[in-house]
Amino acid sequence: MSSSAAVSPPSATGAKPTFFSRLKGGDQVAYLITLLFASIVLLIAVLIVYVLWQESSLARHKFGFGFFTSQAWDHNEENYGALPFIYGTLLTSFLALLFAVPLGVGAAIFLAELAPPKISNALTFMVELLAAVPSVIYGLLAIFTLVPLMRDYVEPALKSTLGFTPLFTGPAYGVGYLAAGAVLAIMTFPFIISVSREALLDVPREQREAALALGATRWEATWQAVVPFAKLGIMGSIFLGLARALGETMAVTMVIGNVPKISASLLSSGYTIASVIANEFAEASSDIFRESLIFLALVLFLLTIVINGAARLLIIATTRKGSS
Amino acid sequence: MSRLAWRNFVNKVMLSLTAVCTLLTVSTLILILGYLIWNGGKSLNWAFFTQLPKGPGEVGGGMANAIVGTAKLVGLASAIGIPIGFIAGIYLSEFGGVTFPFIIRYVADLLNGVPSIVVGIFAYAIVVLPLKHFSAWAGSVALAVMLIPVVVRNTEQFLQGVPQSLREGALSLGASKWRTIVTVVVPASISGILTGIILGVARIAGETAPLIFTSFGNQFWSSGFNEPTSSLPVMIYNYAISPYDDWHRQAWAAGLVLLALVLVSNILARGILGRGTAANRA
Numbered sequence: 001m002s003s004s005a006a007v008s009p010p011s012a013t014g015a016k017p018t019f020f021s022r023l024k025g026g027d028q029v030a031y032l033i034t035l036l037f038a039s040i041v042l043l044i045a046v047l048i049v050y051v052l053w054q055e056s057s058l059a060r061h062k063f064g065f066g067f068f069t070s071q072a073w074d075h076n077e078e079n080y081g082a083l084p085f086i087y088g089t090l091l092t093s094f095l096a097l098l099f100a101v102p103l104g105v106g107a108a109i110f111l112a113e114l115a116p117p118k119i120s121n122a123l124t125f126m127v128e129l130l131a132a133v134p135s136v137i138y139g140l141l142a143i144f145t146l147v148p149l150m151r152d153y154v155e156p157a158l159k160s161t162l163g164f165t166p167l168f169t170g171p172a173y174g175v176g177y178l179a180a181g182a183v184l185a186i187m188t189f190p191f192i193i194s195v196s197r198e199a200l201l202d203v204p205r206e207q208r209e210a211a212l213a214l215g216a217t218r219w220e221a222t223w224q225a226v227v228p229f230a231k232l233g234i235m236g237s238i239f240l241g242l243a244r245a246l247g248e249t250m251a252v253t254m255v256i257g258n259v260p261k262i263s264a265s266l267l268s269s270g271y272t273i274a275s276v277i278a279n280e281f282a283e284a285s286s287d288i289f290r291e292s293l294i295f296l297a298l299v300l301f302l303l304t305i306v307i308n309g310a311a312r313l314l315i316i317a318t319t320r321k322g323s324s
Numbered sequence: 325m326s327r328l329a330w331r332n333f334v335n336k337v338m339l340s341l342t343a344v345c346t347l348l349t350v351s352t353l354i355l356i357l358g359y360l361i362w363n364g365g366k367s368l369n370w371a372f373f374t375q376l377p378k379g380p381g382e383v384g385g386g387m388a389n390a391i392v393g394t395a396k397l398v399g400l401a402s403a404i405g406i407p408i409g410f411i412a413g414i415y416l417s418e419f420g421g422v423t424f425p426f427i428i429r430y431v432a433d434l435l436n437g438v439p440s441i442v443v444g445i446f447a448y449a450i451v452v453l454p455l456k457h458f459s460a461w462a463g464s465v466a467l468a469v470m471l472i473p474v475v476v477r478n479t480e481q482f483l484q485g486v487p488q489s490l491r492e493g494a495l496s497l498g499a500s501k502w503r504t505i506v507t508v509v510v511p512a513s514i515s516g517i518l519t520g521i522i523l524g525v526a527r528i529a530g531e532t533a534p535l536i537f538t539s540f541g542n543q544f545w546s547s548g549f550n551e552p553t554s555s556l557p558v559m560i561y562n563y564a565i566s567p568y569d570d571w572h573r574q575a576w577a578a579g580l581v582l583l584a585l586v587l588v589s590n591i592l593a594r595g596i597l598g599r600g601t602a603a604n605r606a
Binding site: 026027029030031033034035037038039040041042044045047048051052055102103104105106107109110111113114115123125126127128129130132133134135136137138139140141143144145186189190193217218219220223243246247248249250253254274277278281282293294297300301304305307308309312 | 331332334335338339341342343344345346348349350352353356359360363407408411412414415416418419424425427428430431432433434435437438439440441442443444445446448449450469472473476500501502503505523526527529530531532533536537540557560561564565572575576579582583586587590591594
């Protein structure tokens with residue numbers, strides 16, 4: 001960014017009178033062309049916001065803020081509410097982080113601090129491949145492996161041991177919040193591992209050596225000197241994982257059961273914002289139904305923008321700290 | 325137990341736990357790959373690549389149209405997305421001032437994080453609604469919107485990695501700025517830029533959510549780009565949630581083909597990238 005400033009005289013302020021005179025040199029033409037293409041990026045973002053806002057106007061006016069607290073999903077009375085979907089989205093993402101954060105951060109610590117560089121790089125490469133596996137393939141695997149496993153072993157076991165809590169009641173279908181959370185965990189930990197590992201590797205060596213020289217064990221040095229230093233980067237990786245989990249569509253749609261209802265039990269079927277859109281948008285017949293789904297998309301969009309923005313800021317903050 | 329022994333004990337336990345975490349996560353990949361290859365391998369046959377899908381419940385048939393459909397969708401999306409992303413990336417790295425590039429960069433990052441299903445709705449609203457039918461165009465627009473931010477940020481990053489002295493050398497020989505970019509800066513970073521493009525294209529090739537209500541699906545061949553078009557990811561989705569055993573078998577086969585496509589391009593691309601960064605470091 002700053003490195004190119006030394007050789008880039010044309011400034012972005014093209015005043016009208018000098019506009020055509022500036023076109024004379026090939027450089028100005030190149031500048032304008034690239035500027036035009038860069039503006040397309042901005043245009044797409046603005047268009048997305050505009051389209052979501054415009055195409056959901058019917059639903060926004062009809063339901064207003066009541067949309068967020070209503071549990072209705074009634075095609076006959078054309079009454080729609082977002083609460084079951086928001087609940088499902090937040091619950092499955094929370095479950096995903098519950099599994100993925102300890103696993104991911106643990107693995108990142110091992111890869112950054114303990115593993116020999118060659119092994120660390122090879123394993124990180126494999127983990128990054130995990131991140132490239134398409135969502136629908138996770139869904140395919142989950143339907144035919146995870147769901148039967150949950151139905152026949154995990155959920156009966158949970159019910160017999162923890163069945164006294166409201167969290168693990170009701171019939172064990174296999175599909176539901178818990179299965180969706182488990183799939184999301186598998187899909188988010190590659191992000192947590194690779195970004196956290198980078199943050200840990202950026203910690204200056206002195207930080208480690210000072211702790212070890214004071215007599216700390218390897219674990220103490222890692223946990224008390226290295227991890228706190230990389231805390232913001234690790235937080236950032238968790239937020240990135242969260243943003244991915246919130247917006248994840250296909251795999252969740254295939255295992256969550258698709259029932260627009262709020263249930264306390266993790267074993268019961270539910271719905272998320274992304275999966276209700278994926279499942280019902282193509283056959284949304286009435287305008288108000290379609291616009292309610294687009295309204296949901298708007299909510300999801302804003303949610304992920306906020307989480308992503310926070311993640312980027314945290315990651316930027318750590319890189320600054322590491323380089324200073 | 326003495327305090328020191330306790331500390332050593334905690335040290336050993338926690339360090340082993342991190343190793344267990346790594347083992348669990350990495351073994352997941354091996355399990356996924358293994359299970360998919362095993363199931364997909366025994367489901368794949370020649371008909372899968374050459375025949376059209378059969379009706380619901382009928383045994384046999386293939387996904388020839390979906391394979392071609394995916395190629396069409398990804399090809400058109402690349403044709404739209406790569407030039408836009410590449411040139412915008414050049415702007416960010418080579419021509420940018422301070423404020424506007426910052427905005428573009430931030431917006432590109434945000435676009436990158438927009439859920440794919442939302443991108444699908446966007447493409448539905450700007451292509452399907454005006455044309456009043458599903459089409460390959462709509463699907464490609466959705467995929468292109470997902471591809472652009474990846475290419476922009478990656479191109480910028482690798483152009484930035486080109487040493488300033490190379491630019492100054494070309495400029496001092498009297499080359500104009502755009503000539504410097506075209507003949508010196510871009511060639512110096514082309515392997516990294518290509519890597520990013522391959523990774524981006526591999527990512528959109530596996531996207532399902534933006535296609536469900538844009539390119540939709542098609543039992544038959546689709547001619548041109550103006551008809552609903554079948555694609556591998558959407559076929560996997562539809563077949564996997566169907567009640568028919570033979571469709572499940574074909575979903576596994578399609579999953580294997582799709583995963584092979586994505587992973588092979590990832591491994592190839594990262595191979596190029598690996599050499600590129602090693603050379604930069606040396």
